[in-house]
Amino acid sequence: MPRETNAAKRERAVEVCERLNRRYGPVECFLDHENPYRLLIAVLLSAQTTDAQVNKVTPKLFAQWPTPEAMAGASVADVADTIKSLGFYKSKAKHAVEAAQMIVADYGGEVPADMKELVKLPGVGRKTANIVLNVGFGIVEGIAVDTHVNRIAHRLMLSPKTHAKEPLKTEQDLLKILPHEYWESVNHQWITFGREICDARKPKCDECLLADLCPMLSIFPSPFRAVQITSCCSPSGLRLPRRCLM
Helix, strand or coil, X not given: CCCCCHHHHHHHHHHXXXXXXXXXXXXXXXXXXXXXXXXXXXXXXXXXXXXXXXXXXXXXXXXXXXXXXXHHCCCHHHHHHHCCCCCCHHHHHHHHHHHHHHHHHHHCCCCCCCHHHHCCCCCCCHHHHHXXXXXXXXXXXCCCCXXXXXXXXXXXXXXXXXXXXXXXXXXXXXXXXXXXXXXXXXXXXXXXXXXXXXXXXXXXXXXXXXXXXXCCCEECCCCCCCEECCCCCCCCCCCCCHHHCC
């Protein structure tokens, strides 16, 4: 396969976003929330846990501790007991209480609408901060790279394979090739695509609207034209290279 130029990669990445936008349009946040505080806590709880599982525990959680002030005064043990159906519930409870305490003590009870301040909160990294800023405040400073976005970015070879286990570097790779106007929609649209088509274990390559843009399936000597070489879902039954199943 010939080496892809940066210009060609940018053009391909934009086409990916255009197609997914035409297919899905605006996608609502998957986590139930009413304000930035509840969104922040929900995102903290969602690490290595499905959104559906988080949405099952947050009604009771926020009924007991509806505000940062209430959560700041909560017992970590009580919060942990309320969310014990989630993975890593003890550390998540600790982060939720400590983040609320810092919000009350340092930010007047309001979740800060600033990347540098958000990542100071216990348990909050760039991914969480990006979601809170984007969804909670309408501020787009980056792209939240979760497991779905990371997998798709690497299957499409929009980020070098050396960054496959480093979401922060994958985010920077995407920011370099995508114009700012596309950043807002990437997370939720790519998650939807990942769940529907580009599954981690069983990608539906024969149904994929991005098949001609995917280097895992293609040799593309010219923009957006491809020759299919292997597919785990092809009529011939050939399987994808192992590196595709990441």
